Amino acid sequence: MKIIVHPDYQPLLSTLGDIVNGKYSVEHVYCNRRNTVERVVLPDGRKVVVKRYKMPNSINRWVYGVLRKSKARRAYEFGLLLIEKGVDTPKPIAYMEQRLHGAMTWSWSVSEYVDATPFSELYASLRQLAAEGDTQAEQQIQKLRQSLTQYVVQLEEKNVVPGDFNHANILVTEVEDDYHFSLVDINRMHIDKQATLHSTMKMYSQFCRSYQDALDFLPLYAEARNIDYDKCMYIFACQRNHLLKRKQRKLVAHRMFGE
Numbered sequence: 001m002k003i004i005v006h007p008d009y010q011p012l013l014s015t016l017g018d019i020v021n022g023k024y025s026v027e028h029v030y031c032n033r034r035n036t037v038e039r040v041v042l043p044d045g046r047k048v049v050v051k052r053y054k055m056p057n058s059i060n061r062w063v064y065g066v067l068r069k070s071k072a073r074r075a076y077e078f079g080l081l082l083i084e085k086g087v088d089t090p091k092p093i094a095y096m097e098q099r100l101h102g103a104m105t106w107s108w109s110v111s112e113y114v115d116a117t118p119f120s121e122l123y124a125s126l127r128q129l130a131a132e133g134d135t136q137a138e139q140q141i142q143k144l145r146q147s148l149t150q151y152v153v154q155l156e157e158k159n160v161v162p163g164d165f166n167h168a169n170i171l172v173t174e175v176e177d178d179y180h181f182s183l184v185d186i187n188r189m190h191i192d193k194q195a196t197l198h199s200t201m202k203m204y205s206q207f208c209r210s211y212q213d214a215l216d217f218l219p220l221y222a223e224a225r226n227i228d229y230d231k232c233m234y235i236f237a238c239q240r241n242h243l244l245k246r247k248q249r250k251l252v253a254h255r256m257f258g259e
Helices: 007-020 058-067 071-084 119-131 135-157 197-207 211-225 229-257
Strands: 002-005 025-032 036-041 047-053 092-100 103-112 160-162 170-175 178-183 189-191
Touching: 002 007, 007 092, 007 103, 047 071, 058 103, 071 092, 071 103, 071 189, 119 135, 119 170, 135 160, 135 178, 135 197, 135 211, 160 197, 197 211, 197 229, 211 229
Parallel strands: none
Antiparallel strands: 002 092, 025 036, 036 047, 047 103, 092 103, 160 189, 170 178
């Protein structure tokens, strides 16, 4: 068992061993599908988020065991890099890896708990209120869209390109009558790689759940960047088509290889 703990959290080393062994108190389950994400209460009362990554298939056990960094390790290291660049993400605490004869079996990442609302929940709630005639909610929606647009521009300027930029992976807090964003699920990401219009439209293809979302968000981005809107929409459509085809290929692969 390999356990890497951030220097600020060395006293938690024994507790992290208990987490690996399943000895912990779950306060809330965020996800329990391919991977498991839980809010955990430590013995000292501190709340953390534990993500356990599914055991890879027989081929990838060796890939992650020998050739590639585990998803847990990437989440830990990318978290530190993001914070260093001034991009908010829950502070990484540790990552753990379990191997059998050199092959990766299970891995875990542990981070601080952040009291924030997923973009998916906030946006859906505001849209429901707006649909019921709440004019203030409609104003908040527009403000949220504009704040998210400025956030995307800031990520570009810092050469940060998230690999899974969807509603559930963006946490939102309201600070001084404005919205503040934090990224989670960050094991797939490009940092210090020049952001381009294609990479940003790829992000939007992950973020926009429908073409209506694209019509709501892309004009704001085009205006903020002083870029031709039709060009943005064309590249977005190409990236979304590519994303949907990739999802279909992955679904076939999962059925064939069990991951």
